[in-house]
Amino acid sequence: ILNVEQSPQSLHVQEGDSTNFTCSFPSSNFYALHWYRWETAKSPEALFVMTLNGDEKKKGRISATLNTKEGYSYLYIKGSQPEDSATYLCAFQNTGTASKLTFGTGTRLQVTL
Amino acid sequence: NAGVTQTPKFQVLKTGQSMTLQCAQDMNHEYMSWYRQDPGMGLRLIHYSVGAGITDQGEVPNGYNVSRSTTEDFPLRLLSAAPSQTSVYFCASRQFPTGSYQPQHFGDGTRLSIL
Numbered sequence: 001i002l003n004v005e006q007s008p009q010s011l012h013v014q015e016g017d018s019t020n021f022t023c024s025f026p027s028s029n030f031y032a033l034h035w036y037r038w039e040t041a042k043s044p045e046a047l048f049v050m051t052l053n054g055d056e057k058k059k060g061r062i063s064a065t066l067n068t069k070e071g072y073s074y075l076y077i078k079g080s081q082p083e084d085s086a087t088y089l090c091a092f093q094n095t096g097t098a099s100k101l102t103f104g105t106g107t108r109l110q111v112t113l
Numbered sequence: 114n115a116g117v118t119q120t121p122k123f124q125v126l127k128t129g130q131s132m133t134l135q136c137a138q139d140m141n142h143e144y145m146s147w148y149r150q151d152p153g154m155g156l157r158l159i160h161y162s163v164g165a166g167i168t169d170q171g172e173v174p175n176g177y178n179v180s181r182s183t184t185e186d187f188p189l190r191l192l193s194a195a196p197s198q199t200s201v202y203f204c205a206s207r208q209f210p211t212g213s214y215q216p217q218h219f220g221d222g223t224r225l226s227i228l
Contacts, residue, residue: 043221049216089155
């Protein structure tokens with residue numbers, strides 16, 4: 001079983017704050033790293049699929065970076081808004097079992113006014 | 114667009130009963146999978162399929178069966194429900210084979226309680 005860890009487990013920020021989370025994954029046999037946004041009572045929605053070392057992706061105020069050599073990815077949210085409140089999941093795909101995703105336990109973000 | 118459709122949304126069973134959770138997708142995705150989500154744990158893979166007629170076990174397959182007779186449908190069967198199977202179940206699909214770097218699309222989940 002692959003070890004995918006996310007930190008922190010939860011985070012509480014004020015509206016307008018910028019924040020970031022970490023996803024750690026095995027540094028060998030890397031294929032892709034996924035980020036999902038999961039709102040309460042809904043299903044996870046894809047944010048990014050990152051494939052190359054040094055990749056940076058951006059969607060609005062949310063961006064992500066990838067370091068496959070050291071096995072981590074950062075997700076950044078600039079100027080957090082209450083609608084950003086959700087759990088953010090990362091999932092690792094390796095080359096050996098490329099059809100499967102191994103998920104972390106998520107970072108739960110709460111943004112208050 | 115319907116995407117991934119799961120039924121039912123909620124179900125309560127008694128220990129020992131059997132049932133089937135339905136999952137259908139209309140995106141012509143080859144790859145489909147079932148996860149369970151429990152408090153404090155990430156999404157754990159139960160079973161997956163890379164195409165009609167092909168299924169394989171994930172991380173926590175015991176107590177569950179799957180079949181894939183069509184590209185669209187991937188039902189999950191609980192053979193004899195146990196309280197440990199109380200969970201929220203998610204079905205997901207994506208394009209396959211590898212090389213396409215596509216995200217997964219999830220259904221809305223089925224909340225299952227076993228008494």
